Amino acid sequence: MDKIYSLHLQEMFVPSLSLLEVFIRGTITYWIIYLFLRVFRRGTGQLSISDLLLITMISDAAQNAMAGTYNSITEGAVLIGTLVFWDYAIDWMGYKKILFGKLSRPAPILLIRNGRLHHANMEKELMDLTELQGLLRENGVDDYRKVKTCYLESTGNISVVLLE
Known part of the structure; x- marks a missing residue:
């Protein structure tokens, strides 16, 4: 007690x-x-x-x-x-x-340019196509070939600019 x-x-x-x-x-x-x-x-x-x-x-x-x-x-x-x-x-x-x-705050990593994947950068970041496509869908993009540029930012988010 x-x-x-x-x-x-x-x-x-x-x-x-x-x-x-x-x-x-x-x-x-x-x-x-x-x-x-x-x-x-x-x-x-x-x-x-x-x-x-x-x-x-x-x-x-x-x-x-x-x-x-x-x-x-x-x-x-x-x-x-x-x-x-x-x-x-x-x-x-x-x-x-x-x-x-x-x-x-490391520099952004280019993942897509003019609808083409940058496989070396994706491999460096241990990101496969399935993960990248999921992140693109979260940003309203259904096909990576429609992307002008896509970067993995220092925050871990991706930024996407579509082709016109």
Whole structure:
């Protein structure tokens, strides 16, 4: 019964690790994950089941590296703040074209030009014809031969310009 009503405020709010260590661990882990995902993943606009699974497994695998063995709410809040800070900072630096604008916002990839598929670019992005046709249908296009240009944008969405 004692466990139900006992409250340990010191354990809840007083950090067991240095908050600077929590910030540095979060920063290093964030950048490792960011670089892995930026280099090896560039999916289309929607998340697939495998994308969600990957993100879930990365978060589980990275938890100990980021947090060590923290126990307090304060350390959790610092860690969450660190991740949000870097997410915002990367977007801001990409917008301002500071340091790594090309890394945070890669150039669009040409998929179709004048009704002809660019198979090399599709292969590079691991996109087959069935997936591309589905994305085109979502944009109101029923035949890729009617497309003047189609790009995979840095956001993962496609942009389509039809032939006249």
